[in-house]
Amino acid sequence: xxxxxxxxxxxxxxxxxxxxxxxxxxxxxxxxxxxxxxxxxxxxxxxxxxxxxxxxxxxxxxxxxxxxxxxxxxxxxxxxxxxxxxxxxxxxxxxxxxxxxxxxxxxxxxxxxxxxxxxxxxxxxxxxxxxxxxxxxxxxxxxxxxxxxxxxxxxxxxxxxxxxxxxxxxxxxxxxxxxxxxxxxxxxxxxxxxxxxxxxxxxxxxxxxxxxxxxxxxxxxxxxxxxxxxxxxxxxxxxxxxxxxxxxxxxxxxxxxxxxxxxxxxxxxxxxxxxxxxxxxxxxxxxxxxxxxxxxxxxxxxxxxxxxxxxxxxxxxxxxxxxxxxxxxxxxxxxxxxxxxxxxxxxxxxxxxxxxxxxxxxxxxxxxxxxxxxxxxxxxxxxxxxxxxxxxxxxxxxxxxxxxxxxxxxxxxxxxxxxxxxxxxxxxxxxxxxxxxxxxxxxxxxxxxxxxxxxxxxxxxxxxxxxxxxxxxxxxxxxxxxxxxxxxxxxxxxxxxxxxxxxxxxxxxxxxxxxxxxxxxxxxxxxxxxxxxxxx
Numbered sequence: 001x002x003x004x005x006x007x008x009x010x011x012x013x014x015x016x017x018x019x020x021x022x023x024x025x026x027x028x029x030x031x032x033x034x035x036x037x038x039x040x041x042x043x044x045x046x047x048x049x050x051x052x053x054x055x056x057x058x059x060x061x062x063x064x065x066x067x068x069x070x071x072x073x074x075x076x077x078x079x080x081x082x083x084x085x086x087x088x089x090x091x092x093x094x095x096x097x098x099x100x101x102x103x104x105x106x107x108x109x110x111x112x113x114x115x116x117x118x119x120x121x122x123x124x125x126x127x128x129x130x131x132x133x134x135x136x137x138x139x140x141x142x143x144x145x146x147x148x149x150x151x152x153x154x155x156x157x158x159x160x161x162x163x164x165x166x167x168x169x170x171x172x173x174x175x176x177x178x179x180x181x182x183x184x185x186x187x188x189x190x191x192x193x194x195x196x197x198x199x200x201x202x203x204x205x206x207x208x209x210x211x212x213x214x215x216x217x218x219x220x221x222x223x224x225x226x227x228x229x230x231x232x233x234x235x236x237x238x239x240x241x242x243x244x245x246x247x248x249x250x251x252x253x254x255x256x257x258x259x260x261x262x263x264x265x266x267x268x269x270x271x272x273x274x275x276x277x278x279x280x281x282x283x284x285x286x287x288x289x290x291x292x293x294x295x296x297x298x299x300x301x302x303x304x305x306x307x308x309x310x311x312x313x314x315x316x317x318x319x320x321x322x323x324x325x326x327x328x329x330x331x332x333x334x335x336x337x338x339x340x341x342x343x344x345x346x347x348x349x350x351x352x353x354x355x356x357x358x359x360x361x362x363x364x365x366x367x368x369x370x371x372x373x374x375x376x377x378x379x380x381x382x383x384x385x386x387x388x389x390x391x392x393x394x395x396x397x398x399x400x401x402x403x404x405x406x407x408x409x410x411x412x413x414x415x416x417x418x419x420x421x422x423x424x425x426x427x428x429x430x431x432x433x434x435x436x437x438x439x440x441x442x443x444x445x446x447x448x449x450x451x452x453x454x455x456x457x458x459x460x461x462x463x464x465x466x467x468x469x470x471x472x473x474x475x476x477x478x479x480x481x482x483x484x485x486x487x488x489x490x491x492x493x494x495x496x497x498x499x500x501x502x503x504x505x506x507x508x509x510x511x512x513x514x515x516x517x518x519x520x521x522x523x524x525x526x527x528x529x530x531x532x533x534x535x536x
Contacts, residue, residue: 003034008105029091031106037049052119054442056082057082057392059081076093077095078090079091081106083441084390084441115454119443123443123465136369136472139170149201152206156183162453172197173198183226194346196212196231198210207336207339208332208338213344214261214262215262216259217261223267231263231340234338240271242272246277246350278324279313287314294311317409322416323496349406351384359371360417361491366424368471375468384450387448411432430479432507444464
């Protein structure tokens with residue numbers, strides 16, 4: 001079925017657009033295969049609003065008026081559009097049939113499941129070309145640039161055809177003394193084949209952060225000697241390594257009953273297991289929904305609003321992530337021990353904790369380029385299932401499947417670090433907000449699919465543009481720079497006390513008058529700093 005066949009009504013005149021804190025506008029509404037376009041022409045001036053249909057999370061057809069505006073007289077219908085970036089719009093469309101047709105067209109085109117029908121496969125900006133390498137770095141390039149890995153570590157192509165682990169990249173970094181046969185056997189012993197691989201190597205003491213999924217010990221306490229040898233090779237004769245299990249001890253025990261499990265002391269003698277419970281999946285998604293619901297209704301009293309904010313438990317997820325990342329950093333930086341991080345699947349909280357630990361530890365990860373490389377390595381290449389997790393945001397009425405805002409939670413945690421250490425990160429909040437928007441709906445192919453194998457099958461790298469490469473073009477990168485940045489080689493230790501963690505207002509209140517005022521203030525600060533630097 002052609003995309004255009006989903007469009008029942010393409011154009012409607014005399015449509016009224018209503019947005020919070022803006023006057024109503026009357027103009028023409030146009031539905032295309034990938035966009036919703038509203039244009040307002042008054043005298044010689046014109047104004048347009050272009051919304052990617054993929055950004056639409058929910059549509060509500062109602063005679064009720066969301067913002068309480070009086071309705072026009074005559075036959076018309078109103079649809080409320082709720083976007084994944086939390087923007088809410090209202091369109092009053094003359095003619096009930098046209099209104100229903102527009103709503104039906106948007107619902108069909110905003111929920112396309114075929115990757116190759118999505119807009120990144122059609123987006124062709126003049127400043128980018130499809131020729132040349134895609135992305136910022138490969139596993140091989142990262143290895144070559146990290147000299148401290150060369151003695152004890154190697155790049156393995158054991159997963160070159162994705163048969164060992166469907167969600168891993170084709171190349172991974174593993175201990176040099178562990179051959180590919182042992183890796184294959186270890187993969188069979190780990191959920192989804194996600195055997196332990198290197199995530200980060202400390203720049204001075206050589207200790208590492210590894211990540212994997214849970215071992216499949218099961219009720220019979222099965223063991224895998226190759227998996228044990230792999231982890232023994234990681235610590236290389238040092239006294240102790242730490243396994244940070246992102247489940248409670250009770251959850252880990254229960255996992256054995258369904259074929260999962262944990263590393264036992266008797267089999268992994270030189271590894272100490274620490275349990276840190278992290279919520280995942282549906283629980284975190286529902287937390288986001290409650291948070292957005294609280295932030296969308298500003299009519300409550302302060303006490304009532306704070307109560308709803310607390311009941312969402314979103315900040316408790318932020319606390320858990322930063323606290324566990326701090327524990328990982330403490331093991332590596334202060335105590336000089338290597339760490340293996342895993343939960344169950346190893347595709348969500350595992351990546352969240354390993355990424356945050358690197359931002360705290362590694363000065364390079366706090367630069368614009370380093371941070372985007374970190375996201376590419378630890379999320380894109382490492383197999384976070386973006387298509388499943390970001391299918392819907394906070395407004396959708398669809399039944400929850402595999403949605404979970406793990407990546408948004410990461411961005412919130414990084415924002416907390418940025419707010420506590422305003423000089424330590426080269427990038428500003430603007431970069432985090434851009435990523436939060438792009439992960440749900442984008443012109444670029446970076447966040448398409450669930451892993452590298454799916455991207456190769458769909459031809460993502462050959463037929464779409466890379467978001468990160470676009471963001472690093474000098475004229476674009478300047479928009480995301482922190483004017484107060486002063487690099488430091490030291491680890492930064494964010495506080496996780498309740499009073500230290502705040503609501504990310506720039507994200508969750510971004511379409512309110514408060515957020516607009518803050519944006520104007522940031523722009524003023526940036527202009528003052530630039531002017532001062534030019535004088536110096």
